[in-house]
Amino acid sequence: MPFTFKQFHIDDQGCGMPVSTDAVVLGAWAPLTQAKQILDIGAGSGLLSLMAAQRSTAHVTAVEIDDAAIQACQRNIDASPWADRISLIAGDISEIAAQQSQRFDHIICNPPYFETGPQSDKTGRATARHTDKLTFAALTRAFDGLLSEQGKITLILPIESLAAWNKALEQTLQLTLLHQCDVVSVRGKAAKRMLLLLGRNRATPAQSQLVLREPNNSYSQEMIALTRDFYLFM
Incomplete structure (x- = not known):
């Protein structure tokens, strides 16, 4: 059953954030x-x-760690067709990784990435967007502790965070980049x-590009093909 966004709940503090x-694109x-x-990780x-x-x-x-986001997340899970296949854990991923014996064959994460700059006055939104609550170093350690031997990790980051991300990744020798896809908002x-x-098996990283919109602001054909199961394109 295709998922639609029309009845998707966000919390009243903005932590869950609009779709x-x-x-x-990451999903x-x-x-x-x-x-x-x-x-x-960081389910919002x-x-x-x-x-x-x-x-x-x-x-x-x-x-998820934020109380308001947890409530919104559980409402969305309960209202979905897949409630029997989704479990929600409330807590800090660093603490959970230290206690969790289960390993996952895929980890997906839209992590906090703004290292500097003004923070939102809404605590949940600031936590979701800034790395002071979950640093890249802490995130890579959690990845390493929770990923199965043949597992994969997928995340999205701003281009300007690449140097900081690579520095954190270098401290986790078991993880390596397998593919980088640069995301262009408007062609050109x-x-x-x-x-x-990311994964554990070292290889020459693949490189690709994804263009989201054309100069006339219409969705690109590659964006439509990638996300047609989630958006209703006109």
Whole structure:
């Protein structure tokens, strides 16, 4: 059953945030179809968990730390066709990784990435967007502790965060970049986001590009093909 966004709940503090292009592109691009155990770190209002459940037959574990987002996430899970395949865990992913014995064959994450700059006066939204609550170093350690031997990780980051991300990744010798897809918002402009696929098996990283919109602001054909199961294109 295709997932639609019309009745998707966000919390009243804005932590869950409106449905974002970043999350939709990440959820559609990630190679999830063969996964059996998927982990969604920083689930927010549950968008990625629902997309993962729709695109696979996996059991999905959603982890979220913010109380308001947790409530919105559980409402969205309960209202979905996949409630029996999605479990929500409330807590800090670093603490959970230290206690969790289960390993996942795919981890998906739309992490906080703004290292500097003004923070929202809404605590939940600031936590979701800034790395002071979940640093890249802490995130890579959690990835390493929770990923199965043949598992994969998919995330999305701004291009300007690449140096900081690579520095954190270098400290986790078990993880390596497998694919980087630069995301261009409008054809002809510079990429502002990057989709990353990580794993444990070292290989020459693949490179690709995804253009979201044409100069006339219409969706590109590649964006339509990637996300047609989640958007209703006119």
